[in-house]
Amino acid sequence: KHREFRITTCHCGRPIALAISSLKSLSHDNNMQNTNIICMISSRLNFKLFNNASCIRDWVYVNDVVDAFIYAGTINDNESHNFLIGTSYGGTILDTAATIVDEVERVLDRAVKVDYITDVQLPSMAMRDYFPDCSLFKTVTGWKPKHSIVEGIRMTVKYLGEQNES
Numbered sequence: 001k002h003r004e005f006r007i008t009t010c011h012c013g014r015p016i017a018l019a020i021s022s023l024k025s026l027s028h029d030n031n032m033q034n035t036n037i038i039c040m041i042s043s044r045l046n047f048k049l050f051n052n053a054s055c056i057r058d059w060v061y062v063n064d065v066v067d068a069f070i071y072a073g074t075i076n077d078n079e080s081h082n083f084l085i086g087t088s089y090g091g092t093i094l095d096t097a098a099t100i101v102d103e104v105e106r107v108l109d110r111a112v113k114v115d116y117i118t119d120v121q122l123p124s125m126a127m128r129d130y131f132p133d134c135s136l137f138k139t140v141t142g143w144k145p146k147h148s149i150v151e152g153i154r155m156t157v158k159y160l161g162e163q164n165e166s
Helices: 034-043 062-072 092-109 135-141 147-166
Strands: 006-011 014-020 046-050 056-058 081-084 091-092 113-117
Touching: 006 056, 056 092, 062 135, 062 147, 081 135, 091 135, 092 147
Parallel strands: 014 081, 046 113
Antiparallel strands: 006 014, 056 091
16 A cells, blocks of 8 residues: 555535655654654664665655645636656665765764665565656646755755754
């Protein structure tokens, strides 16, 4: 079964659902959001990558998700809508994890150990590329993400560093 994060609201008496399929885990269980992964790496200082690390995913910064939700409220018709939200650009799980690790090590000045787990049988849904076509929402609302995943990772790690200092 495909899992996705779905936000539903009622605007002018009609539901609008934003399916944010890019809030996926870098782990095998697909239950954590990217920010939680960054928190985990920064606090535990070790990280597990599974045999799907070469799979491509679409990642989106959480502030851009909030903006998308606001844009959804500007739709002025009487229809119900379901939209996919993301950047429509894919990056491998391995590259995204490497960026997170690099930023945690640089900003928090902590070494991070990466364990590569290859003997775990992952569900077939975890072993595929996934970056949805988000163009319909962009066409209908004019929304587009303001931040790349690298910028989002950098801002999140910086924020976590500031929180650790206080």
